[in-house]
Amino acid sequence: MSPTGGKTPPALDVNALLDDPRTKIIVCCGSGGVGKTTTAAALGVRAAERGRDVVVLTVDPARRLAQSMGLSELDNNPRKIEVEGDGELHAMMLDMKRTFDEIVEAHADPDRAKQILANPFYQSLSSSLSGTQEYMAMEKLGQLHRSGAWDLIIVDTPPSRNALDFLDAPERMGRFLDGRFMRILATPAKTGGRFGVKVISAGFGMVTGVLNKVIGVQLLRDVQTFVAAFDTMFGGFRERAEKTFRLLQTPGTAFLVVAAPEPDALREASYFVERLAEERMPLAGLVVNRVHESAVDTLSAARGQAAAETLEERGEHTLTAALLRLHTQRLQRSAREERLREHFASAHPNVPVTAVAAQAEDVHDLDGLRRVGEDLAA
Ligand SMILES: Nc1ncnc2c1ncn2[C@@H]1O[C@H](COP(=O)(O)OP(=O)(O)OP(=O)(O)O)[C@@H](O)[C@H]1O
Numbered sequence: 001m002s003p004t005g006g007k008t009p010p011a012l013d014v015n016a017l018l019d020d021p022r023t024k025i026i027v028c029c030g031s032g033g034v035g036k037t038t039t040a041a042a043l044g045v046r047a048a049e050r051g052r053d054v055v056v057l058t059v060d061p062a063r064r065l066a067q068s069m070g071l072s073e074l075d076n077n078p079r080k081i082e083v084e085g086d087g088e089l090h091a092m093m094l095d096m097k098r099t100f101d102e103i104v105e106a107h108a109d110p111d112r113a114k115q116i117l118a119n120p121f122y123q124s125l126s127s128s129l130s131g132t133q134e135y136m137a138m139e140k141l142g143q144l145h146r147s148g149a150w151d152l153i154i155v156d157t158p159p160s161r162n163a164l165d166f167l168d169a170p171e172r173m174g175r176f177l178d179g180r181f182m183r184i185l186a187t188p189a190k191t192g193g194r195f196g197v198k199v200i201s202a203g204f205g206m207v208t209g210v211l212n213k214v215i216g217v218q219l220l221r222d223v224q225t226f227v228a229a230f231d232t233m234f235g236g237f238r239e240r241a242e243k244t245f246r247l248l249q250t251p252g253t254a255f256l257v258v259a260a261p262e263p264d265a266l267r268e269a270s271y272f273v274e275r276l277a278e279e280r281m282p283l284a285g286l287v288v289n290r291v292h293e294s295a296v297d298t299l300s301a302a303r304g305q306a307a308a309e310t311l312e313e314r315g316e317h318t319l320t321a322a323l324l325r326l327h328t329q330r331l332q333r334s335a336r337e338e339r340l341r342e343h344f345a346s347a348h349p350n351v352p353v354t355a356v357a358a359q360a361e362d363v364h365d366l367d368g369l370r371r372v373g374e375d376l377a378a
């Protein structure tokens with residue numbers, strides 16, 4: 001039982017997870033800004049220092065964190081990072097556009113590839129279609145896995161507001177790219193005439209829903225040449241997305257859901273946990289990141305507050321009164337966080353949990369990542 005009377009969830013054994021040679025892929029997901037990238041990087045450092053050969057695929061890392069890992073530029077290739085211990089750590093930043101280009105280069109002959117890459121429609125699609133980042137993260141994961149170069153791949157997920165986007169977007173995008181919509185768009189080029197115009201508008205009506213975030217879709221001619229050139233690749237996109245999706249269902253994969261001890265993030269985590277169960281994807285546990293704990297547990301919030309009020313009324317010891325206030329607020333915050341965690345645990349009593357303390361400053365170097373790693377494993 002916890003101090004507030006709720007049930008204590010099982011503890012997530014991060015060391016066991018990292019050390020188990022059967023763990024091949026760890027996916028860190030969660031809603032925006034909760035610490036997915038930091039968690040992924042910290043796990044990478046810890047796993048490497050415990051002897052594994054790890055690659056961490058980060059998405060949009062904060063600049064200082066990227067620098068601390070020697071990732072000062074986007075080049076879409078894993079770079080080695082010096083760590084202590086027997087393992088090896090590589091890290092990379094996902095370059096969504098570059099990953100897309102590489103797929104085109106790998107699947108079309110050089111002339112066609114050139115034609116596709118130069119097409120304005122392709123350029124806008126590859127960088128602004130909603131879901132591209134999620135799709136490309138999956139694609140890159142598939143590539144890293146196929147390369148067989150690492151015994152553990154840690155995947156960070158894109159900064160979407162909704163954690164489920166990581167699972168939904170690739171399928172949505174695969175459906176779009178695998179041609180059904182694209183074929184409708186291409187039809188007028190072949191039939192022409194009044195009928196063709198009708199098909200164009202019908203096609204656009206359907207596609208705009210999917211394409212809602214693409215800029216400059218009016219370039220119809222570009223679209224048609226693009227589709228003609230892209231034709232050889234239809235099918236491959238969705239197929240690969242599905243393959244990676246199945247990879248995520250294998251027992252070698254472990255999902256870690258990251259959340260802040262806040263109502264929205266924990267609610268999002270809750271949805272995600274349920275969805276993973278539906279998809280039969282293996283959940284390792286929940287990481288509650290940036291929790292606040294008070295080092296002083298001898299003075300309760302109520303007594304601290306009463307003492308502060310007394311001092312304030314008397315106009316004495318203003319500094320002490322301010323400190324007591326601060327202490328009270330910290331205790332109240334940590335009690336609030338505790339209640340939220342218990343609420344999650346009562347809805348998901350079997351989900352193992354670990355917590356990471358809020359560090360005094362942003363995590364931006366290897367030592368900071370090691371501290372986060374220690375908390376994760378504590
Ligand atoms: N435990 C922590 N203590 C202090 N700062 C933290 C902690 N965890 C993360 N941060 C900081 O919070 C910020 C956001 O973290 P991070 O980038 O890992 O989140 P994210 O979930 O990947 O965000 P996004 O959804 O934008 O990708 C970073 O500046 C990071 O250094």
Ligand SMILES: [Mg+2]
Pocket residue numbers: 036037038059060061156157158159
């Ligand atoms: Mg991130």
